[in-house]
Amino acid sequence: MQRAERLKSVASSNALELSGVSRVFGALVAVDNVTFSVTAGERRAILGSNGAGKTTLFNTITGDFPPSNGRIRFFGEDITELPPYERIRRGLRRTYQNSQLFRGLPVLDNLYLAVRGVGRRRMSLLRPGEDHPARVAAQQLAHAIHLEDVADRPVSELSHGQQRQLEIGMALAGAPRFILFDEPAAGLSPAERRELVDILKALPTHIGFIIIEHDLAVALQVAETVTVMHQGRVFKHGLPADIETDPEVQRIYLGGRHG
Protein backbone atom coordinates (compact mmCIF):
# COMPACT_ATOMS: atom_id res chain seq x y z
CA MET A 1 0.00 0.00 0.00
CA GLN A 2 2.76 2.42 0.98
CA ARG A 3 4.66 1.46 -2.14
CA ALA A 4 1.64 2.09 -4.28
CA GLU A 5 1.23 5.50 -2.64
CA ARG A 6 4.81 6.33 -3.43
CA LEU A 7 4.54 5.23 -7.04
CA LYS A 8 1.44 7.33 -7.40
CA SER A 9 3.31 10.34 -6.06
CA VAL A 10 6.14 9.85 -8.53
CA ALA A 11 3.74 9.52 -11.40
CA SER A 12 1.82 12.60 -10.37
CA SER A 13 2.93 15.85 -11.92
CA ASN A 14 0.58 17.82 -9.72
CA ALA A 15 2.14 20.43 -7.46
CA LEU A 16 -1.00 20.72 -5.42
CA GLU A 17 -4.04 18.49 -5.13
CA LEU A 18 -7.02 19.38 -2.98
CA SER A 19 -9.69 16.75 -2.54
CA GLY A 20 -12.92 17.59 -0.74
CA VAL A 21 -11.33 20.34 1.36
CA SER A 22 -13.70 22.14 3.73
CA ARG A 23 -13.17 24.59 6.54
CA VAL A 24 -15.91 25.37 9.01
CA PHE A 25 -15.94 28.20 11.56
CA GLY A 26 -18.85 27.49 13.90
CA ALA A 27 -21.91 27.61 11.69
CA LEU A 28 -20.08 29.26 8.80
CA VAL A 29 -18.79 27.02 6.02
CA ALA A 30 -15.98 29.22 4.70
CA VAL A 31 -14.61 26.62 2.30
CA ASP A 32 -17.04 23.99 1.08
CA ASN A 33 -15.83 20.72 -0.44
CA VAL A 34 -13.22 22.19 -2.77
CA THR A 35 -11.49 19.80 -5.15
CA PHE A 36 -8.94 20.89 -7.73
CA SER A 37 -5.34 20.36 -8.69
CA VAL A 38 -2.59 22.55 -10.05
CA THR A 39 0.25 21.05 -12.08
CA ALA A 40 3.89 21.83 -11.34
CA GLY A 41 4.87 25.16 -12.84
CA GLU A 42 1.26 26.13 -13.56
CA ARG A 43 0.11 29.66 -12.78
CA ARG A 44 -3.44 29.87 -11.59
CA ALA A 45 -5.59 32.83 -10.60
CA ILE A 46 -8.39 32.43 -8.07
CA LEU A 47 -11.16 34.97 -8.48
CA GLY A 48 -14.18 35.53 -6.32
CA SER A 49 -16.00 38.23 -4.43
CA ASN A 50 -15.15 39.06 -0.80
CA GLY A 51 -16.09 36.20 1.48
CA ALA A 52 -15.86 33.60 -1.30
CA GLY A 53 -13.35 31.67 0.85
CA LYS A 54 -10.19 32.37 -1.13
CA THR A 55 -7.92 33.38 1.76
CA THR A 56 -9.35 30.67 3.99
CA LEU A 57 -8.48 28.17 1.28
CA PHE A 58 -4.88 29.48 1.36
CA ASN A 59 -4.86 29.13 5.13
CA THR A 60 -5.88 25.48 4.91
CA ILE A 61 -3.19 24.79 2.30
CA THR A 62 -0.41 26.40 4.37
CA GLY A 63 -1.69 24.97 7.65
CA ASP A 64 -2.45 28.33 9.27
CA PHE A 65 -5.84 26.69 9.89
CA PRO A 66 -5.98 22.98 9.19
CA PRO A 67 -8.94 21.91 7.03
CA SER A 68 -12.02 20.54 8.78
CA ASN A 69 -12.34 17.89 6.08
CA GLY A 70 -10.52 16.68 2.98
CA ARG A 71 -6.95 15.97 2.03
CA ILE A 72 -4.18 18.17 0.64
CA ARG A 73 -1.27 16.76 -1.34
CA PHE A 74 1.87 18.70 -2.20
CA PHE A 75 3.94 17.14 -5.00
CA GLY A 76 2.22 13.85 -4.23
CA GLU A 77 2.86 13.92 -0.47
CA ASP A 78 -0.08 14.18 1.90
CA ILE A 79 0.60 17.34 3.94
CA THR A 80 -2.84 17.63 5.55
CA GLU A 81 -1.56 16.90 9.06
CA LEU A 82 1.79 18.71 8.86
CA PRO A 83 2.45 21.90 10.86
CA PRO A 84 2.93 25.08 8.76
CA TYR A 85 6.72 25.16 9.04
CA GLU A 86 7.02 21.58 7.74
CA ARG A 87 4.98 22.51 4.66
CA ILE A 88 7.22 25.51 4.08
CA ARG A 89 10.34 23.36 4.33
CA ARG A 90 8.93 21.22 1.49
CA GLY A 91 8.90 24.21 -0.87
CA LEU A 92 5.45 25.72 -0.30
CA ARG A 93 5.38 29.50 0.22
CA ARG A 94 2.79 32.17 0.71
CA THR A 95 2.32 35.91 0.94
CA TYR A 96 -0.32 37.65 3.02
CA GLN A 97 -3.08 40.03 2.08
CA ASN A 98 -1.99 42.32 4.93
CA SER A 99 1.79 42.42 5.03
CA GLN A 100 3.16 40.16 7.75
CA LEU A 101 6.70 41.40 8.23
CA PHE A 102 9.18 41.83 11.08
CA ARG A 103 8.74 45.54 11.54
CA GLY A 104 11.55 46.01 14.06
CA LEU A 105 14.16 44.42 11.78
CA PRO A 106 15.82 45.77 8.62
CA VAL A 107 14.76 44.53 5.18
CA LEU A 108 17.88 42.41 4.81
CA ASP A 109 17.33 40.65 8.15
CA ASN A 110 13.74 39.87 7.11
CA LEU A 111 15.00 38.23 3.92
CA TYR A 112 17.90 36.56 5.71
CA LEU A 113 15.50 34.87 8.15
CA ALA A 114 13.30 33.76 5.27
CA VAL A 115 16.36 32.10 3.72
CA ARG A 116 17.46 30.51 7.02
CA GLY A 117 13.96 29.27 7.82
CA VAL A 118 14.14 26.56 5.19
CA GLY A 119 17.82 25.80 5.72
CA ARG A 120 19.75 24.01 8.43
CA ARG A 121 20.93 25.30 11.81
CA ARG A 122 18.05 27.71 12.31
CA MET A 123 19.02 28.10 15.97
CA SER A 124 22.66 28.95 15.36
CA LEU A 125 24.09 31.12 18.12
CA LEU A 126 26.70 32.47 15.72
CA ARG A 127 26.47 35.78 13.94
CA PRO A 128 26.45 35.33 10.17
CA GLY A 129 29.23 37.18 8.34
CA GLU A 130 28.31 39.31 5.34
CA ASP A 131 29.76 36.55 3.12
CA HIS A 132 27.54 33.85 4.66
CA PRO A 133 25.64 32.09 1.84
CA ALA A 134 22.28 33.02 3.38
CA ARG A 135 23.37 36.67 3.71
CA VAL A 136 24.41 36.67 0.06
CA ALA A 137 21.11 35.05 -0.93
CA ALA A 138 19.27 37.76 1.03
CA GLN A 139 21.19 40.44 -0.87
CA GLN A 140 20.24 38.78 -4.17
CA LEU A 141 16.60 38.64 -3.12
CA ALA A 142 16.66 42.34 -2.21
CA HIS A 143 17.92 42.96 -5.73
CA ALA A 144 15.28 40.72 -7.32
CA ILE A 145 12.43 42.58 -5.61
CA HIS A 146 13.97 45.99 -6.37
CA LEU A 147 14.62 46.87 -2.71
CA GLU A 148 18.41 46.91 -2.54
CA ASP A 149 18.47 50.68 -1.95
CA VAL A 150 16.51 50.32 1.28
CA ALA A 151 17.98 46.96 2.35
CA ASP A 152 19.38 48.33 5.62
CA ARG A 153 16.27 50.26 6.65
CA PRO A 154 13.84 48.88 9.21
CA VAL A 155 10.59 47.64 7.69
CA SER A 156 8.61 50.19 9.70
CA GLU A 157 10.22 52.94 7.57
CA LEU A 158 9.21 51.44 4.20
CA SER A 159 6.32 52.67 2.05
CA HIS A 160 3.28 50.47 1.58
CA GLY A 161 4.40 49.50 -1.93
CA GLN A 162 7.87 48.56 -0.70
CA GLN A 163 6.36 46.43 2.05
CA ARG A 164 4.27 44.60 -0.56
CA GLN A 165 7.44 43.94 -2.56
CA LEU A 166 9.21 42.62 0.54
CA GLU A 167 6.16 40.45 1.22
CA ILE A 168 6.84 38.76 -2.14
CA GLY A 169 10.58 38.58 -1.46
CA MET A 170 9.87 36.64 1.75
CA ALA A 171 8.06 34.01 -0.32
CA LEU A 172 10.84 33.72 -2.89
CA ALA A 173 13.52 32.80 -0.36
CA GLY A 174 15.11 29.37 -0.28
CA ALA A 175 14.13 27.47 -3.44
CA PRO A 176 10.33 27.67 -3.45
CA ARG A 177 8.47 25.14 -5.60
CA PHE A 178 5.03 26.63 -5.32
CA ILE A 179 3.79 29.99 -4.05
CA LEU A 180 0.40 31.25 -2.90
CA PHE A 181 0.07 35.01 -3.50
CA ASP A 182 -2.76 36.62 -1.54
CA GLU A 183 -3.76 39.87 -3.24
CA PRO A 184 -0.23 41.10 -3.87
CA ALA A 185 -1.49 44.20 -5.71
CA ALA A 186 -3.75 45.43 -2.91
CA GLY A 187 -3.25 49.13 -2.33
CA LEU A 188 -0.58 49.57 -5.01
CA SER A 189 -0.36 52.48 -7.44
CA PRO A 190 -0.56 51.75 -11.21
CA ALA A 191 3.24 52.11 -11.49
CA GLU A 192 3.75 49.74 -8.57
CA ARG A 193 1.33 47.27 -10.16
CA ARG A 194 3.41 47.23 -13.33
CA GLU A 195 6.51 46.58 -11.20
CA LEU A 196 4.67 43.74 -9.46
CA VAL A 197 3.66 42.16 -12.78
CA ASP A 198 7.30 42.39 -13.89
CA ILE A 199 8.47 40.64 -10.72
CA LEU A 200 5.87 37.87 -11.10
CA LYS A 201 6.61 37.35 -14.78
CA ALA A 202 10.34 37.19 -14.04
CA LEU A 203 9.87 34.18 -11.70
CA PRO A 204 11.69 31.03 -12.86
CA THR A 205 9.32 28.93 -14.99
CA HIS A 206 9.50 25.85 -12.71
CA ILE A 207 7.86 27.84 -9.89
CA GLY A 208 4.11 27.51 -10.08
CA PHE A 209 1.74 29.74 -8.16
CA ILE A 210 -1.81 30.55 -7.28
CA ILE A 211 -2.67 34.23 -7.14
CA ILE A 212 -5.72 35.71 -5.46
CA GLU A 213 -6.25 39.06 -7.06
CA HIS A 214 -9.12 41.50 -7.34
CA ASP A 215 -7.35 43.44 -10.06
CA LEU A 216 -8.36 41.41 -13.13
CA ALA A 217 -5.75 43.14 -15.29
CA VAL A 218 -2.98 41.92 -12.99
CA ALA A 219 -4.47 38.44 -12.52
CA LEU A 220 -5.06 37.76 -16.19
CA GLN A 221 -1.62 39.03 -17.22
CA VAL A 222 0.20 36.51 -15.04
CA ALA A 223 -2.19 33.53 -14.90
CA GLU A 224 -2.56 30.69 -17.39
CA THR A 225 -5.72 29.25 -15.85
CA VAL A 226 -8.47 30.68 -13.70
CA THR A 227 -10.63 29.21 -10.95
CA VAL A 228 -13.64 31.19 -9.80
CA MET A 229 -14.88 30.65 -6.25
CA HIS A 230 -18.29 31.60 -4.94
CA GLN A 231 -19.66 31.06 -1.42
CA GLY A 232 -16.85 28.70 -0.49
CA ARG A 233 -17.18 26.47 -3.59
CA VAL A 234 -15.41 26.17 -6.89
CA PHE A 235 -17.83 27.82 -9.30
CA LYS A 236 -16.00 27.69 -12.58
CA HIS A 237 -12.68 26.72 -14.00
CA GLY A 238 -11.15 27.66 -17.35
CA LEU A 239 -8.83 29.77 -19.46
CA PRO A 240 -8.61 33.51 -18.75
CA ALA A 241 -10.30 34.47 -22.04
CA ASP A 242 -13.30 32.19 -21.38
CA ILE A 243 -13.71 33.29 -17.79
CA GLU A 244 -13.51 36.96 -18.67
CA THR A 245 -16.46 36.65 -21.03
CA ASP A 246 -18.50 34.11 -19.04
CA PRO A 247 -21.85 35.77 -18.26
CA GLU A 248 -22.39 33.86 -14.99
CA VAL A 249 -18.96 34.83 -13.71
CA GLN A 250 -19.60 38.43 -14.62
CA ARG A 251 -22.83 38.34 -12.71
CA ILE A 252 -21.39 37.03 -9.44
CA TYR A 253 -17.89 38.42 -9.51
CA LEU A 254 -17.96 41.60 -11.49
CA GLY A 255 -21.37 42.56 -10.20
CA GLY A 256 -22.35 43.75 -13.68
CA ARG A 257 -19.53 46.29 -13.79
CA HIS A 258 -18.50 45.04 -17.21
CA GLY A 259 -21.97 44.17 -18.29
Place this chain on the structure above:
Amino acid sequence: MTIAIQDTAVRSPANVALHGRIAKYGLLGLALLAYPLMASDFWIVQIGAQTLFMGTIALSLMWLGGYGGMVSLAQLTFAGVAAYMVAVFGVSNRPDISLGWEWWAAIPVALLIATAFATITGMLAARTEGIYTIMITLAIAVAFSLFCRQNYAIFNGFAGFAGLKPPSLFGLDLRAPLPFYYLSLAFAAASYVGVVYVTRSTFGLALQAVRDNPRRMRAIGFNVYAHRVAAYAMSGLLAAVGGLLLAWFNGRISPGTIAAGPCINTLVMAVLGGMVHPIGPYVGALVFILLQNFAIDLIDPERFNLVIGVAFLIIVLASPDGLVGLWQRMTRRRPEGGSSQR
Protein backbone atom coordinates in the same frame (compact mmCIF):
# COMPACT_ATOMS: atom_id res chain seq x y z
CA MET B 1 30.96 50.65 -9.40
CA THR B 2 30.91 47.88 -6.87
CA ILE B 3 34.36 48.88 -5.66
CA ALA B 4 33.28 52.47 -5.18
CA ILE B 5 30.34 51.34 -3.05
CA GLN B 6 32.55 49.17 -0.88
CA ASP B 7 35.08 51.99 -0.50
CA THR B 8 32.50 54.36 0.92
CA ALA B 9 31.23 51.61 3.16
CA VAL B 10 34.52 51.55 5.06
CA ARG B 11 33.94 55.10 6.30
CA SER B 12 30.19 54.70 6.56
CA PRO B 13 28.28 56.12 9.53
CA ALA B 14 27.88 52.56 10.76
CA ASN B 15 31.63 52.23 11.13
CA VAL B 16 31.99 55.56 12.89
CA ALA B 17 29.21 54.45 15.24
CA LEU B 18 31.11 51.20 15.83
CA HIS B 19 34.24 53.07 16.85
CA GLY B 20 32.18 55.32 19.09
CA ARG B 21 30.65 52.25 20.70
CA ILE B 22 34.05 50.65 21.32
CA ALA B 23 35.24 53.87 22.98
CA LYS B 24 32.09 54.01 25.13
CA TYR B 25 32.41 50.38 26.23
CA GLY B 26 36.11 50.90 26.93
CA LEU B 27 35.35 53.81 29.25
CA LEU B 28 32.54 51.95 30.98
CA GLY B 29 34.76 48.90 31.43
CA LEU B 30 37.58 50.96 32.92
CA ALA B 31 35.18 52.73 35.26
CA LEU B 32 33.75 49.42 36.48
CA LEU B 33 37.23 47.96 36.97
CA ALA B 34 38.50 51.02 38.83
CA TYR B 35 35.34 51.54 40.90
CA PRO B 36 36.42 49.43 43.94
CA LEU B 37 39.63 51.45 44.27
CA MET B 38 37.64 54.49 45.32
CA ALA B 39 34.72 52.91 47.18
CA SER B 40 34.15 51.50 50.63
CA ASP B 41 33.33 47.84 51.22
CA PHE B 42 29.65 48.72 51.56
CA TRP B 43 29.65 50.38 48.15
CA ILE B 44 31.73 47.62 46.60
CA VAL B 45 29.60 44.68 47.72
CA GLN B 46 26.20 45.89 48.89
CA ILE B 47 25.71 48.27 45.98
CA GLY B 48 28.27 47.28 43.34
CA ALA B 49 28.27 43.49 43.37
CA GLN B 50 24.57 43.22 44.16
CA THR B 51 23.71 45.47 41.22
CA LEU B 52 25.84 43.29 38.95
CA PHE B 53 24.25 39.96 39.82
CA MET B 54 20.68 41.20 40.31
CA GLY B 55 21.15 43.02 37.00
CA THR B 56 22.14 39.71 35.41
CA ILE B 57 18.94 38.07 36.68
CA ALA B 58 16.96 41.05 35.35
CA LEU B 59 18.92 40.74 32.08
CA SER B 60 17.55 37.22 31.70
CA LEU B 61 14.08 38.78 31.80
CA MET B 62 15.04 41.56 29.39
CA TRP B 63 16.29 38.93 26.94
CA LEU B 64 13.02 37.04 27.15
CA GLY B 65 10.72 40.07 27.32
CA GLY B 66 12.55 42.64 25.19
CA TYR B 67 13.67 40.35 22.39
CA GLY B 68 11.19 37.50 22.73
CA GLY B 69 8.07 39.42 23.78
CA MET B 70 7.52 36.99 26.68
CA VAL B 71 7.29 38.50 30.16
CA SER B 72 8.18 35.88 32.75
CA LEU B 73 7.95 36.30 36.51
CA ALA B 74 9.87 33.08 37.13
CA GLN B 75 13.37 34.43 36.44
CA LEU B 76 14.27 34.71 40.12
CA THR B 77 12.91 31.19 40.52
CA PHE B 78 15.42 29.90 37.97
CA ALA B 79 18.12 31.74 39.94
CA GLY B 80 16.74 30.16 43.11
CA VAL B 81 16.87 26.66 41.60
CA ALA B 82 20.55 27.18 40.83
CA ALA B 83 21.14 28.50 44.36
CA TYR B 84 19.33 25.54 45.96
CA MET B 85 21.09 23.03 43.75
CA VAL B 86 24.54 24.38 44.53
CA ALA B 87 23.61 24.00 48.20
CA VAL B 88 22.25 20.48 47.72
CA PHE B 89 25.12 19.17 45.61
CA GLY B 90 27.87 21.28 47.18
CA VAL B 91 28.64 22.23 50.77
CA SER B 92 26.22 23.82 53.25
CA ASN B 93 25.42 23.94 56.98
CA ARG B 94 23.33 20.78 56.51
CA PRO B 95 25.82 18.01 55.69
CA ASP B 96 23.01 15.48 56.20
CA ILE B 97 21.30 16.86 53.07
CA SER B 98 24.13 18.36 51.06
CA LEU B 99 26.17 15.92 49.01
CA GLY B 100 29.38 17.87 49.54
CA TRP B 101 30.61 17.71 45.94
CA GLU B 102 33.56 19.79 44.85
CA TRP B 103 32.61 23.18 43.39
CA TRP B 104 33.72 22.23 39.88
CA ALA B 105 31.15 19.45 39.89
CA ALA B 106 28.38 21.15 41.91
CA ILE B 107 28.32 24.42 39.94
CA PRO B 108 27.86 22.95 36.44
CA VAL B 109 25.20 20.54 37.75
CA ALA B 110 23.36 23.44 39.44
CA LEU B 111 23.46 25.51 36.24
CA LEU B 112 22.30 22.52 34.22
CA ILE B 113 19.35 21.75 36.49
CA ALA B 114 18.29 25.41 36.60
CA THR B 115 18.46 25.58 32.80
CA ALA B 116 16.40 22.39 32.55
CA PHE B 117 13.86 23.85 34.98
CA ALA B 118 13.63 26.99 32.83
CA THR B 119 13.23 24.86 29.71
CA ILE B 120 10.31 22.95 31.23
CA THR B 121 8.76 26.22 32.41
CA GLY B 122 9.19 27.50 28.86
CA MET B 123 7.47 24.41 27.44
CA LEU B 124 4.40 25.33 29.51
CA ALA B 125 4.58 29.12 29.25
CA ALA B 126 5.41 29.35 25.53
CA ARG B 127 2.01 27.85 24.74
CA THR B 128 0.45 31.04 26.13
CA GLU B 129 0.65 34.72 25.26
CA GLY B 130 0.67 38.04 27.09
CA ILE B 131 -1.11 38.13 30.42
CA TYR B 132 -1.39 34.33 30.53
CA THR B 133 2.39 33.97 30.27
CA ILE B 134 2.74 36.31 33.24
CA MET B 135 0.17 34.32 35.20
CA ILE B 136 1.59 30.89 34.48
CA THR B 137 5.16 31.95 35.29
CA LEU B 138 3.97 33.65 38.49
CA ALA B 139 2.14 30.45 39.42
CA ILE B 140 5.30 28.41 38.86
CA ALA B 141 7.35 30.89 40.90
CA VAL B 142 4.94 30.83 43.84
CA ALA B 143 4.53 27.05 43.65
CA PHE B 144 8.29 26.49 43.74
CA SER B 145 8.76 28.85 46.68
CA LEU B 146 5.95 27.16 48.63
CA PHE B 147 7.27 23.72 47.75
CA CYS B 148 10.73 24.64 49.06
CA ARG B 149 9.16 25.88 52.28
CA GLN B 150 7.27 22.65 52.86
CA ASN B 151 9.83 20.14 51.66
CA TYR B 152 12.40 19.26 54.32
CA ALA B 153 13.99 16.22 52.68
CA ILE B 154 15.73 18.13 49.90
CA PHE B 155 15.06 21.85 50.39
CA ASN B 156 15.22 21.97 54.20
CA GLY B 157 11.93 23.80 54.50
CA PHE B 158 11.55 27.26 55.96
CA ALA B 159 15.20 27.64 57.00
CA GLY B 160 16.72 26.64 53.68
CA PHE B 161 20.49 26.40 53.58
CA ALA B 162 23.21 28.57 55.09
CA GLY B 163 26.97 28.35 54.93
CA LEU B 164 27.09 28.74 51.15
CA LYS B 165 30.27 30.24 49.84
CA PRO B 166 32.09 30.61 46.56
CA PRO B 167 35.06 28.32 45.93
CA SER B 168 38.55 29.38 46.95
CA LEU B 169 40.73 29.68 43.90
CA PHE B 170 44.53 29.79 44.25
CA GLY B 171 44.17 30.69 47.89
CA LEU B 172 41.98 33.67 47.02
CA ASP B 173 38.87 34.09 49.19
CA LEU B 174 36.20 34.99 46.66
CA ARG B 175 33.87 36.07 49.47
CA ALA B 176 36.11 38.99 50.38
CA PRO B 177 34.69 42.30 49.04
CA LEU B 178 37.16 42.96 46.26
CA PRO B 179 37.34 39.43 44.79
CA PHE B 180 33.56 39.04 45.07
CA TYR B 181 33.02 42.30 43.22
CA TYR B 182 35.33 41.24 40.40
CA LEU B 183 33.73 37.80 40.27
CA SER B 184 30.30 39.46 39.92
CA LEU B 185 31.69 41.85 37.33
CA ALA B 186 33.19 38.99 35.30
CA PHE B 187 29.90 37.02 35.33
CA ALA B 188 27.86 40.13 34.50
CA ALA B 189 30.22 41.15 31.69
CA ALA B 190 30.17 37.66 30.21
CA SER B 191 26.34 37.57 30.39
CA TYR B 192 26.02 41.03 28.91
CA VAL B 193 28.45 40.40 26.05
CA GLY B 194 26.82 37.04 25.43
CA VAL B 195 23.36 38.58 25.10
CA VAL B 196 24.60 41.42 22.88
CA TYR B 197 26.35 38.92 20.64
CA VAL B 198 23.48 36.44 20.43
CA THR B 199 21.00 39.24 19.66
CA ARG B 200 22.54 39.56 16.21
CA SER B 201 22.99 35.82 15.71
CA THR B 202 20.57 33.79 13.64
CA PHE B 203 18.85 32.59 16.81
CA GLY B 204 18.61 36.11 18.24
CA LEU B 205 17.28 37.63 15.02
CA ALA B 206 14.76 34.81 14.77
CA LEU B 207 13.62 35.46 18.34
CA GLN B 208 12.98 39.14 17.60
CA ALA B 209 11.13 38.09 14.47
CA VAL B 210 9.00 35.71 16.56
CA ARG B 211 8.17 38.68 18.79
CA ASP B 212 7.27 40.87 15.79
CA ASN B 213 5.25 38.31 13.85
CA PRO B 214 4.99 34.65 14.90
CA ARG B 215 2.61 33.89 12.07
CA ARG B 216 5.09 34.93 9.40
CA MET B 217 7.82 33.01 11.19
CA ARG B 218 5.81 29.82 10.73
CA ALA B 219 5.25 30.77 7.10
CA ILE B 220 8.99 30.95 6.43
CA GLY B 221 9.76 27.59 8.00
CA PHE B 222 10.49 28.29 11.68
CA ASN B 223 9.14 26.26 14.56
CA VAL B 224 8.03 29.21 16.68
CA TYR B 225 7.34 27.11 19.76
CA ALA B 226 10.79 25.51 19.73
CA HIS B 227 12.35 28.96 19.40
CA ARG B 228 10.42 30.28 22.38
CA VAL B 229 11.37 27.29 24.52
CA ALA B 230 15.03 27.70 23.54
CA ALA B 231 14.82 31.37 24.56
CA TYR B 232 13.57 30.26 27.99
CA ALA B 233 16.48 27.84 28.26
CA MET B 234 18.97 30.60 27.57
CA SER B 235 17.25 32.95 30.00
CA GLY B 236 17.39 30.17 32.60
CA LEU B 237 21.13 29.84 32.22
CA LEU B 238 21.59 33.62 32.60
CA ALA B 239 19.37 33.72 35.67
CA ALA B 240 21.17 30.70 37.13
CA VAL B 241 24.52 32.48 36.86
CA GLY B 242 23.01 35.37 38.80
CA GLY B 243 21.50 32.89 41.25
CA LEU B 244 24.87 31.40 42.18
CA LEU B 245 26.18 34.86 43.05
CA LEU B 246 22.98 35.65 44.95
CA ALA B 247 23.51 32.52 47.08
CA TRP B 248 27.14 33.35 47.75
CA PHE B 249 26.34 37.00 48.49
CA ASN B 250 23.74 36.07 51.12
CA GLY B 251 25.65 32.99 52.19
CA ARG B 252 22.27 31.30 52.24
CA ILE B 253 19.17 30.43 50.25
CA SER B 254 15.69 30.11 51.70
CA PRO B 255 12.11 30.25 50.36
CA GLY B 256 11.76 33.95 51.28
CA THR B 257 14.50 34.89 48.80
CA ILE B 258 12.46 33.55 45.91
CA ALA B 259 8.94 34.41 47.11
CA ALA B 260 6.46 36.25 44.89
CA GLY B 261 7.54 39.74 46.06
CA PRO B 262 11.22 39.39 45.11
CA CYS B 263 10.18 37.74 41.81
CA ILE B 264 8.17 40.83 40.94
CA ASN B 265 11.11 43.02 41.96
CA THR B 266 13.07 41.45 39.09
CA LEU B 267 10.40 42.71 36.71
CA VAL B 268 10.50 46.15 38.36
CA MET B 269 14.27 46.32 37.79
CA ALA B 270 14.01 45.32 34.14
CA VAL B 271 11.19 47.77 33.42
CA LEU B 272 12.83 50.62 35.40
CA GLY B 273 15.98 50.29 33.32
CA GLY B 274 14.13 49.59 30.10
CA MET B 275 13.55 46.45 28.06
CA VAL B 276 15.01 48.03 24.93
CA HIS B 277 18.70 47.34 25.51
CA PRO B 278 20.68 44.80 27.56
CA ILE B 279 22.23 47.61 29.65
CA GLY B 280 18.74 48.51 30.91
CA PRO B 281 18.41 45.77 33.55
CA TYR B 282 21.72 46.80 35.12
CA VAL B 283 20.65 50.45 35.26
CA GLY B 284 17.32 49.35 36.73
CA ALA B 285 19.02 47.11 39.29
CA LEU B 286 21.31 49.97 40.35
CA VAL B 287 18.41 52.39 40.88
CA PHE B 288 16.40 49.72 42.70
CA ILE B 289 19.24 48.73 45.02
CA LEU B 290 20.15 52.36 45.76
CA LEU B 291 16.53 53.05 46.70
CA GLN B 292 16.36 49.86 48.74
CA ASN B 293 19.43 50.87 50.72
CA PHE B 294 18.74 54.55 51.13
CA ALA B 295 14.96 54.62 51.45
CA ILE B 296 15.66 54.17 55.16
CA ASP B 297 17.27 57.61 55.20
CA LEU B 298 14.49 59.21 53.18
CA ILE B 299 11.51 57.67 54.89
CA ASP B 300 10.55 54.97 57.33
CA PRO B 301 12.22 51.60 56.41
CA GLU B 302 8.78 49.97 56.42
CA ARG B 303 7.83 52.31 53.59
CA PHE B 304 10.41 51.08 51.09
CA ASN B 305 7.71 49.63 48.84
CA LEU B 306 6.04 53.03 48.71
CA VAL B 307 9.29 54.68 47.62
CA ILE B 308 10.07 52.11 44.95
CA GLY B 309 6.45 52.14 43.81
CA VAL B 310 6.40 55.92 43.40
CA ALA B 311 9.79 55.92 41.65
CA PHE B 312 8.57 53.14 39.36
CA LEU B 313 5.40 55.02 38.46
CA ILE B 314 7.23 58.28 37.77
CA ILE B 315 9.80 56.63 35.52
CA VAL B 316 7.36 54.43 33.65
CA LEU B 317 4.90 57.29 33.11
CA ALA B 318 7.69 59.58 31.88
CA SER B 319 9.25 56.88 29.70
CA PRO B 320 7.53 53.58 28.94
CA ASP B 321 10.84 52.09 27.84
CA GLY B 322 12.54 52.99 31.11
CA LEU B 323 15.67 54.99 31.90
CA VAL B 324 17.58 53.65 28.90
CA GLY B 325 14.73 54.63 26.58
CA LEU B 326 14.73 58.08 28.13
CA TRP B 327 18.49 58.34 27.62
CA GLN B 328 18.20 57.16 24.00
CA ARG B 329 15.61 59.81 23.23
CA MET B 330 17.63 62.56 24.88
CA THR B 331 20.86 61.73 23.07
CA ARG B 332 19.49 60.72 19.68
CA ARG B 333 21.00 63.04 17.10
CA ARG B 334 18.90 62.14 14.09
CA PRO B 335 16.10 64.72 13.93
CA GLU B 336 13.59 62.24 12.50
CA GLY B 337 14.08 60.25 15.66
CA GLY B 338 14.42 56.89 13.93
CA SER B 339 12.06 54.12 14.81
CA SER B 340 11.22 52.58 18.09
CA GLN B 341 12.03 48.91 18.18
CA ARG B 342 8.79 47.99 19.77
